[in-house]
Amino acid sequence: MSPLTGLDGRTAVITGAASGIGRATARLFADAGAVVVVADLDAEGAEQTVAEIEKEGGTALAVVGDLSDSTVIARLVAVTDGRFGGTDILVNNAGVTDSKTPPARVGDEEWERVVRISLTAPFLLTRAMLPHMLRQQRGVVINIASEAGLRGGVGGIAYTAAKHGAVGMTIGVAEAGQIASVALFLASDAADNVNGAVIPVDGGRAAL
Template sequence: MASGLDGRGVIVTGAGSGIGRATALAFATEGARVLIADLNAESAGAVVKEIEAAGGTAVAVTGDLSEQSVVDQVVATAVERFGGVDVLVNNAGIMDRMSALGEVSDAEWERVIRVNLTAPFLLTRAVLPHMLAAGRGAIVNTASEAGLRGSAAGAAYTASKHGVVGLTKNLAVMYRDQGIRANAIAPGGTATGMIPDIDGDAHGPKALGPYFGNVGRVAQPEEQAAAILFLASDAAANINGAILPVDNGWAAV
């Protein structure tokens, strides 16, 4: 089955690097028009140039996606440039410090939850009216292995990604009769620039250390992007509410 993505308007967050960049390039290769949303203007602009050099269509919007004004700008730009939003990929995220709950500061908790969970909520809420008006839409969230288990990250990140899983499933139920699908990938270890600031003497990293022997092979960003592309495509037309581990079997251990 063809992807059905040619000419579609797609928003990819965190698209300046890592999984987001690979995802934006994959959609552009399928003929989609892609909005690159990222905090870093330089990296977002570089991805736009990369897509345009290959004959594709892309535009960048930069800013903190946990702020409503930035979310509004992202969606308004996509609607203006593409005529609507067919696909939303909530990929942007940050790591915590692998902190155990008793070590988590208010600042660490609030920032991780704001970026990893509140930002996808704000963006999804903003695109829903446009998808509902069109009678179709695909939302793909980047959850994590930490959204499936308690041994993959610290308390804040784990809670945020479990929240993404719940948000995805609730969306699927609420809007399945209105042409909107919501799914998520749960990446395992992936070669990106996301490196946690770990205090090696803290309880959290010490407690988690023994479990990381199950991670297995580290994936490339393009492998995660392929799964996102599939879930957004017509090939996945009857897949809704799924949380797809892309982790070389880590979730099965």
């Protein structure tokens, strides 16, 4: 049983959900009552995530494709809208690291690939799904960044720049929060790894 519930009737699109953090997030959200759309380039892994969710009594659907391709994003939005009426929760988790090459030797292809997948794709997905959220006056966008998005990291310049960009994008589209909801989260087992953190719950004013 999930330590938090309350996602009944919500549709969550989770990218990079064929494995790792994405799969764990997809299973947890489904356990909390959400319908989950598993978006990933790895078809076998995506279908495995769906199978695990369905085995536990949840509802899930795999959409396979390269999320750095705008046509794949359009298909993902169309499928989600057609099957479930739109996206209530978007978790931008998919990303790639780089070769950790020194900045002077980073090639254009590597830079563009990492930034396209780790930053541009989350922006395109967010832009595509925000209209539905704004119409219903409810929605959540969660961007999974990295410690490299807060400081320098061993991931290399492309990865670090992309993750800093993801943090900035998150601030740029911040929505209002409710203090009681955050307090509930912090009091729950889901917040076991949150310790000594300062969390602004100010309706987005800290983002201005």
